[in-house]
Amino acid sequence: xxxxxxxxxxxxxxxxxxxxxxxxxxxxxxxxxxxxxxxxxxxxxxxxxxxxxxxxxxxxxxxxxxxxxxxxxxxxxxxxxxxxxxxxxxxxxxxxxxxxxxxxxxxxxxxxxxxxxxxxxxxxxxxxxxxxxxxxxxxxxxxxxxxxxxxxxxxxxxxxxxxxxxxxxxxxxxxxxxxxxxxxxxxxxxxxxxxxxxxxxxxxxxxxxxxxxxxxxxxxxxxxxxxxxxxxxxxxxxxxxxxxxxxxxxxxxxxxxxxxxxxxxxxxxxxxxxxxxxxxxxxxxxxxxxxxxxxxxxxxxxxxxxxxxxxxxxxxxxxxxxxxxxxxxxxxxxxxxxxxxxxxxxxxxxxxxxxxxxxxxxxxxxxxxxxxxxxxxxxxxxxxxxxxxxxxxxxxxxxxxxxxxxxxxxxxxxxxxxxxxxxxxxxxxxxxxxxxxxxxxxxxxxxxxxxxxxxxxxxxxxxxxxxxxxxxxxxxxxxxxxxxxxxxxxxxxxxxxxxxxxxxxxxxxxxxxxxxxxxxxxxxxxxxxxxxxxxxxxxxxxxxxxxxxxxxxx
Ligand code: C2E
Ligand code: CA
Ligand code: CA
Numbered sequence: 001x002x003x004x005x006x007x008x009x010x011x012x013x014x015x016x017x018x019x020x021x022x023x024x025x026x027x028x029x030x031x032x033x034x035x036x037x038x039x040x041x042x043x044x045x046x047x048x049x050x051x052x053x054x055x056x057x058x059x060x061x062x063x064x065x066x067x068x069x070x071x072x073x074x075x076x077x078x079x080x081x082x083x084x085x086x087x088x089x090x091x092x093x094x095x096x097x098x099x100x101x102x103x104x105x106x107x108x109x110x111x112x113x114x115x116x117x118x119x120x121x122x123x124x125x126x127x128x129x130x131x132x133x134x135x136x137x138x139x140x141x142x143x144x145x146x147x148x149x150x151x152x153x154x155x156x157x158x159x160x161x162x163x164x165x166x167x168x169x170x171x172x173x174x175x176x177x178x179x180x181x182x183x184x185x186x187x188x189x190x191x192x193x194x195x196x197x198x199x200x201x202x203x204x205x206x207x208x209x210x211x212x213x214x215x216x217x218x219x220x221x222x223x224x225x226x227x228x229x230x231x232x233x234x235x236x237x238x239x240x241x242x243x244x245x246x247x248x249x250x251x252x253x254x255x256x257x258x259x260x261x262x263x264x265x266x267x268x269x270x271x272x273x274x275x276x277x278x279x280x281x282x283x284x285x286x287x288x289x290x291x292x293x294x295x296x297x298x299x300x301x302x303x304x305x306x307x308x309x310x311x312x313x314x315x316x317x318x319x320x321x322x323x324x325x326x327x328x329x330x331x332x333x334x335x336x337x338x339x340x341x342x343x344x345x346x347x348x349x350x351x352x353x354x355x356x357x358x359x360x361x362x363x364x365x366x367x368x369x370x371x372x373x374x375x376x377x378x379x380x381x382x383x384x385x386x387x388x389x390x391x392x393x394x395x396x397x398x399x400x401x402x403x404x405x406x407x408x409x410x411x412x413x414x415x416x417x418x419x420x421x422x423x424x425x426x427x428x429x430x431x432x433x434x435x436x437x438x439x440x441x442x443x444x445x446x447x448x449x450x451x452x453x454x455x456x457x458x459x460x461x462x463x464x465x466x467x468x469x470x471x472x473x474x475x476x477x478x479x480x481x482x483x484x485x486x487x488x489x490x491x492x493x494x495x496x497x498x499x500x501x502x503x504x505x506x507x508x509x510x511x512x513x514x515x516x517x518x519x520x521x522x523x524x525x526x527x528x529x530x531x532x533x534x535x536x537x538x539x540x541x542x543x544x545x546x547x548x549x550x551x552x553x554x
Pocket of ligand 1: 324339340341352353354357369370373396397398428460461484517518519520537538539540543544
C-alpha cells in the first residue's frame with residue numbers, strides 16, 4: 001500500500017500557471033492597497049471600453065455605477081477584502097461610457113506577512129446575457145425567484161385588477177434601511193439569508209395580503225387595512241429579530257402608505273406617491289412607515305391633474321403662445337421674437353412652462369405641444385413676412401421631440417403648410433438636449449438636415465452646464481443665449497462680470513451670435529452693450545406678450 005501522503009501528491013508536482021489560463025477567459029484587474037487600479041488585462045479593457053493608459057490610477061469605485069446601491073456594494077466588497085477575506089458574487093458594473101454590464105466577480109486579496117494588504121485581484125465573467133434572460137423569464141413567470149413573492153409585473157396586474165373591481169386598499173412600500181452597509185452582510189449568502197428571513201416576517205405579519213418584491217431590498221404590500229395595522233409591522237420586526245450566523249441584525253425599515261382611491265387612482269401614481277412618502281420619511285431619519293404628508297400630497301395631486309387635463313386643454317385650444325422680443329444691438333431694433341407656451345386653467349390657475357414641460361415630456365404630449373407652438377409661430381412669422389417685415393421667431397424644442405426619427409419631416413411639413421420660410425424659424429435647444437444629441441447620431445443628423453434647409457439652432461441657458469463649450473464644436477449651433485442666472489449678478493459680482501465677458505468673447509471668436517437673456521435694467525443693458533453682445537432679451541426690452549399685441553413699425 002502506498003503511504004497516504006503520496007496519494008495526495010500528484011505524480012507530477014508541476015502546478016499549471018493558473019493565472020495564465022484564467023487570463024484567457026476572465027476579465028482580470030488588480031488594484032493596490034488603496035483601491036487604485038494598477039493592472040487590467042485585454043478582456044477587461046475590451047468590455048469596460050477603457051484604454052490601458054486611462055484606466056491606470058482610476059479607482060475600483062469608478063468601475064461601478066454611480067447609484068447609491070452600487071457604490072455601497074463596492075464598499076462592502078472592499079471591506080471584505082481589506083479584512084483578508086475573498087469576496088464572490090454578482091455585480092453590476094459600468095463601462096467608461098456608463099453602459100451597464102453584469103459580472104460574477106471573485107475578489108482575492110494578496111496579503112504579505114508584516115506588510116498587510118498589498119494588492120487585490122478581481123476575476124470577472126460577463127453574465128449580462130444571463131441577467132437579461134433571467135429578467136425576461138422572471139417577467140414571464142411573475143414570481144421573484146429568490147423569495148417566491150410576486151414580481152413587480154405581477155404586482156402591477158394585481159393592482160390593476162383590484163382597481164378594476166374598485167376594491168379599496170393601502171399600497172404600502174417598504175424598504176430595508178441601510179441595506180448595503182448593514183454589518184455582517186458582506187457575503188452574498190448572508191444577504192440572501194437576510195432577504196429570506198425578512199420575507200418570512202412579511203408573510204407572517206401580512207398573511208394573505210399580496211406581497212411583492214420589486215427590488216433587492218424593496219417590497220410592496222397591498223392591504224385593505226389602514227395605517228395602524230401597517231405600522232404594527234415595525235413592532236413585529238422588533239419582537240422577531242433576524243439572526244444571521246447567530247447574531248441579531250439591527251434591522252429597521254422605512255416606508256410609505258398610499259390609499260386607493262382616496263390618494264391616487266392608478267398603479268403608476270400609487271407607486272410614485274408611495275416613493276415620495278418614503279422619501280419624506282427618510283429625510284426625517286427613517287425607521288417609520290408613514291402616509292403621504294399633506295404638502296407632498298397636494299404637489300402630487302396637482303401633477304396628476306395637470307397630467308390628466310393637458311390633452312383636453314390641447315384639444316380645446318386652451319394653450320397660448322406669447323412672444324418675447326430680442327433686441328439686436330448693431331441694428332438698434334428688435335429683429336426676432338422667442339415663442340413661449342402659456343396655460344391658464346380655471347381649476348389649476350396658472351401653470352408655468354417649467355412645471356408643464358417636464359410633465360408633457362413624461363406623458364409624451366410634448367410632441368403635440370411642440371407642434372402647436374411651432375405652428376402658431378410659423379403662422380405669425382408668415383404674416384409678418386407677407387407684410388414685408390424680416391423678423392424671425394425662435395421656438396424652444398425638447399430632446400424628447402427629436403428622439404422621434406421623423407421630427408425633421410414634421411417640422412418641414414408644418415413650415416410648408418403655413419408657407420413659412422425656414423429662415424424665419426430658429427430652434428432653441430438646452431444643454432440636456434445637446435448631451436442626448438451627442439449620443440444619438442439620428443438627432444445630430446436631423447439637426448444638420450434642418451440647418452441645410454435654413455433653420456438655425458441656438459444653445460439656450462449657455463454656461464449653466466458643464467459641457468457647454470464642447471457642444472459648440474460637436475453640434476450645428478450658430479447662436480448662444482447666456483443664461484439669466486449670470487445676468488442677475490452681473491453688476492454685483494466682479495467674477496460674474498469677467499465670466500460673461502469671457503463667454504461673449506469666446507462666442508464671437510467662434511463666429512456665433514451671442515444673446516444675453518434676463519436683462520432687466522438699463523445698467524445691465526449698457527454694460528452688456530460695451531462688452532460686445534449681439535442681442536439683448538429680457539423685461540428691460542419687454543416681457544413676453546401675445547402675438548396680436550405686437551405692432552411692427554418698420
Ligand atoms: P427659456 O427658454 O430660458 O425662456 C426664458 C424664460 O425667462 C421665460 O420663462 C421668460 O418669460 C423668462 N424671462 C424673460 N425675460 C426675463 C427677465 O428679464 N427676467 C426674468 N427673471 N425672467 C425672464 P417661461 O416662459 O416661464 O419659460 C420657462 C422655460 O420653459 C423656458 O426657458 C423654456 O426652456 C421652457 N419653455 C417655454 N415654452 C416652451 C415650449 O414651447 N417648448 C419647450 N420645449 N419648452 C418651453
Ligand atoms: Ca429659450
Ligand atoms: Ca434660457
